[in-house]
Amino acid sequence: MSMTRGVIHMAPVRLLRARRAPAVLAAGLLLGLAPTAPAQAAPAGPDRSPDVSVEDPEWTPDPVAEGTPRPPSRDVKKVKERQRSFGAAESAEQAGYVRDGHQPWTVPVEALPFNDEPARLVDNGLHDAQGVRMFSFLGRTWDHPVAQAQWGLKNLASYRLTKDRTYLDRAIANAQRNVDRRVESRGAWFYPYDFDLTRCANRAVLQAPWYSGMAQGQLLSLFVRLYEVTGDAKWKTAADSTFLSLTLSASSAAPWASWTDPNGYLWLEEYPASAGTTGERVLNGHIFALYGVYDYWRLTADARAVAVFDGAASTVRRYLPTHFRMPRWASNYSMGCPTPHLTYHQIHTTQHLKVYEMTHSAIFVTNAYLLRSDYPAPAVYGTVSFSAGTHVGYKFSSTGTVTAQKPLSLGRASGALADQRIRVYGRGIYYRITNGALAGYLVSEAYGQRILLGKVVEHRYTPNRTLFFQPGSYTGYAYDSSGNVTASRRLSFVTATSAPLGATAWVNGRLSYQVTAGAYLGYWLPYTTGLFFS
Numbered sequence: 001m002s003m004t005r006g007v008i009h010m011a012p013v014r015l016l017r018a019r020r021a022p023a024v025l026a027a028g029l030l031l032g033l034a035p036t037a038p039a040q041a042a043p044a045g046p047d048r049s050p051d052v053s054v055e056d057p058e059w060t061p062d063p064v065a066e067g068t069p070r071p072p073s074r075d076v077k078k079v080k081e082r083q084r085s086f087g088a089a090e091s092a093e094q095a096g097y098v099r100d101g102h103q104p105w106t107v108p109v110e111a112l113p114f115n116d117e118p119a120r121l122v123d124n125g126l127h128d129a130q131g132v133r134m135f136s137f138l139g140r141t142w143d144h145p146v147a148q149a150q151w152g153l154k155n156l157a158s159y160r161l162t163k164d165r166t167y168l169d170r171a172i173a174n175a176q177r178n179v180d181r182r183v184e185s186r187g188a189w190f191y192p193y194d195f196d197l198t199r200c201a202n203r204a205v206l207q208a209p210w211y212s213g214m215a216q217g218q219l220l221s222l223f224v225r226l227y228e229v230t231g232d233a234k235w236k237t238a239a240d241s242t243f244l245s246l247t248l249s250a251s252s253a254a255p256w257a258s259w260t261d262p263n264g265y266l267w268l269e270e271y272p273a274s275a276g277t278t279g280e281r282v283l284n285g286h287i288f289a290l291y292g293v294y295d296y297w298r299l300t301a302d303a304r305a306v307a308v309f310d311g312a313a314s315t316v317r318r319y320l321p322t323h324f325r326m327p328r329w330a331s332n333y334s335m336g337c338p339t340p341h342l343t344y345h346q347i348h349t350t351q352h353l354k355v356y357e358m359t360h361s362a363i364f365v366t367n368a369y370l371l372r373s374d375y376p377a378p379a380v381y382g383t384v385s386f387s388a389g390t391h392v393g394y395k396f397s398s399t400g401t402v403t404a405q406k407p408l409s410l411g412r413a414s415g416a417l418a419d420q421r422i423r424v425y426g427r428g429i430y431y432r433i434t435n436g437a438l439a440g441y442l443v444s445e446a447y448g449q450r451i452l453l454g455k456v457v458e459h460r461y462t463p464n465r466t467l468f469f470q471p472g473s474y475t476g477y478a479y480d481s482s483g484n485v486t487a488s489r490r491l492s493f494v495t496a497t498s499a500p501l502g503a504t505a506w507v508n509g510r511l512s513y514q515v516t517a518g519a520y521l522g523y524w525l526p527y528t529t530g531l532f533f534s
Contacts, residue, residue, distance in 0.1 A: 067271075069137050070196040072208035080183050080192065080209055086254040088187030093247045094258055094311075097266035102313040102359040104297050104306060109160070111462070113221070113291045113354060114150065118158035119167060125151075131170045132177045137195075143181060145191040148174040149218035156225050168229065175222050179238055183209065183255060188245035189238065190255040191215050197271075200337035203280060204273050213257035213268035214282070216245050217289025224295040236299075243296045246289065246308055250277035257289075258308075265318055266311035268293075271336075280336030283324050284344055287316060287351040294358055313359055316352075320367050324348065329425065330375045345375050357462050362534055368459060369504070376429070376457045376506075378422035382483070383415045384431050387449045393433065393441025400426035408437050421445070421452055421506075451509025453483030455524075458505035467501040467513050469493050470530035476515075476523030483508050489523055501533050 109115065126134050128141070133151040135144035152174035159167035182189040192209035199206070220242045227235035246268060250259035252275070258268050259277055270285025272278075290312040297305035323338070324331045330345035332338045349371040356364035388410050395404040416439075420432035430442035431452055443450050471493050478487040502516035505524075512524040513531065525531060 067197045067199045067206075069135075069142075070198060070205070071138065072194060073196050073205075074207055076192075076194050076208045083183055083185045083190075083209075083253075083255055086185045086251075090254070091186035091188070092249045094249050094260055094266060094308075096264065097260045097311045098264045098314050098318070099307065099310045100314040100317060100361075102310045102317075102361050104294055104309050104358055105360050106298070107294075107357055111357065112295070113288075114153040115157045115160070117154065118161055119151070119154035119170070121158075121164070121166065123170075130173045130177070132174050142193075142195055143177060145178055145193065145215035146212065146218055148177060149215060149222050152222045153218070153225065156222070156229065159229065171222070171226060172230075175219070175226055175235070175238070178219055179234075182241075183211075184241075185254045186248055186251075187241075188248060188255075189241035190245055190257070191219055192255075199271060199280065200339070203271070203336055204275060206271060206273070209255075211245075211255045211257055211272060212270050212285070213246065213272070213279075213289045214270040214285035216242055216257045217268055217292030220246070220292035221295040224292075224299045227299065239296060239299065243293070243302075243305065246293060247304060250274075252277055263318075265315040266308070267315060268308075268312055271334075280334045281319070281323075282334040282336075283316070283320070283331070284333075284347045284351060286312065287348075287355065290316075290355070313355060313361070313364075316355065317361075317363050317367075320348075320352075325367075325370065326374065328374055328423065331371060342375070342378075345371065346377050349377070353459060353461075360463060362465065365459075365461060365465060372457055372459065375423050376421065378420050380421045380452060380456045381419055382417070382456070383453045384418045384433065384443065385451050385453055386410055386414045386416065386443075388412050389449070391438070391443055391450060393438040393443050394430070395441060396424050396427075398425070400424055404441075406438060406441055415453075418452060421456060445509060447509045452506070453508055454481065455479070455483075455505045455507045458503055460503045461501060464500040464502050464516055466498050466534045467515055467525075468532050468534070469497045469499070471495060472530045474525055474528065474531065476520045476525045477507075477512075478523050479507060487523075489520065491519055504533075 123131070126136055126141070128134050133144065133147045134141040135147060136142070152171040155167040155171040158164065159171065178191045181191065183192055190211045192211060194208045196208050197206040197210065220239060223235045223239040223242060226232070227239060246258050248256055248258070250256045250272070256272055256277070258266060259272070259279060260266055267279055267281055268286045268289035269279035270282040271280040290309065293305055293309045293312065296302065297309060319335065323335050326332065326340050330340040330342045331348050333341040333344050349368050352364045352368035352371065356368065391408045391410065393406045393408065394402055397403050416436040417434045418431040419434050422430060422432065424430050424442065429445040431445060431450065432442055433439055445451065473490060473492040475488055475490040477485050480486050499515040499518045499520060501513055503514040505512060505514070507524050510526040512526045513533065514524050515521060
């Protein structure tokens with residue numbers, strides 16, 4: 001079977017929704033958005049390799065986030081042999097890390113991570129004759145455990161929907177490749193990267209073989225789900241041995257994938273650094289690994305899985321507000337390479353909603369809400385309604401300085417198409433207009449003057465949160481798919497009351513709440529004084 005040429009980066013299928021990344025990154029170029037806040041100097045990115053091919057041409061690699069691969073700088077086979085010499089008697093589990101008390105709750109199978117975007121039957125990505133996802137640079141193909149785990153999970157999602165054996169065979173092939181390549185050390189199974197990886201300027205080079213907590217967690221998910229589908233005990237053994245790797249303490253000589261930082265918080269480390277046994281603390285990789293721990297808990301109800309899950313969720317709760325969130329801008333990719341990243345900001349946002357679904361802990365809804373407010377998902381397609389009057393279109397520099405502007409006077413209300421709803425650096429939310437007199441310009445969102453019709457950047461809450469009403473009158477609206485109001489309902493309350501809240505979104509230019517029961521069922525309530533949710 002021939003290999004399809006394409007593009008691969010260091011995490012070619014990091015998040016299935018991240019296929020839309022080019023639109024996000026392109027927005028930064030077309031609108032002149034700053035990739036970093038000027039108040040915080042970003043570390044220099046790693047060297048670029050001119051000969052790196054990408055598995056998925058729909059996703060352009062970002063070297064600052066993903067790093068640059070290099071040929072191995074030491075004898076990988078000998079290092080693995082030495083690492084295999086560490087037996088179970090030399091293992092020590094992580095202990096004493098902070099636990100907030102986040103308990104895992106059951107999520108429906110269809111809502112599990114990676115089940116919402118199944119694989120396509122025709123695989124246009126780089127793979128070998130066995131259907132295993134591969135990574136290519138400098139004229140050679142390499143195994144990539146994260147890419148193989150995610151490709152396996154996508155194929156399992158397709159198999160669940162279609163029962164086509166092709167998908168199951170692919171999932172098994174990608175899982176088996178990692179089982180065959182494993183390094184058994186301290187009683188656990190580890191899945192090596194056999195190439196060196198440079199990170200940002202202040203990070204040490206990861207020397208092959210290196211191991212990733214993200215890969216461990218994502219392969220753990222794949223093994224668990226293969227066991228659930230096939231009943232083959234070898235996948236349960238693989239899951240048990242892989243989960244063990246996430247419980248072991250960091251080591252300067254043996255493979256490791258988790259560590260406890262000086263503040264007592266547990267990290268499932270995407271990029272471990274054995275010199276000093278620390279890590280970069282990558283937020284999205286940590287959460288993807290947490291998903292694997294969750295899957296293992298679903299299968300086994302193991303108390304150790306509850307502890308690791310709780311510890312990992314507690315770490316997210318602790319560090320998102322202080323080290324990742326950048327108010328009114330995109331969040332940082334990691335603590336070791338603190339660079340705001342437009343694509344991974346959206347991943348962080350959706351991950352927080354999923355962690356809420358798994359934990360029922362309201363703090364993750366709050367943080368998702370804040371992240372969306374800071375830098376909402378920009379890709380929208382719809383009509384912007386303009387009121388009669390004067391409107392100004394703008395173009396901006398990378399620092400948010402106006403570089404061009406164009407006024408437009410309208411004698412009556414009108415409309416134009418838009419393909420972006422985006423925050424301009426240091427400013428508010430703007431729509432990018434694609435036709436008419438202001439085509440190519442940005443206009444600011446302003447209720448009553450310029451609004452995008454319809455519903456965008458929706459967050460759904462499972463389970464529901466609670467919407468509280470202070471005494472007063474409130475109007476709810478029902479809309480069709482184009483944003484036209486089809487009905488309204490106004491109610492008055494003489495005492496404080498509440499209703500279950502199923503979602504929030506921007507609807508016709510206003511932050512709005514959707515209740516799921518009671519008199520407002522089927523209506524969206526625009527934010528106003530007196531409304532708030534838990």
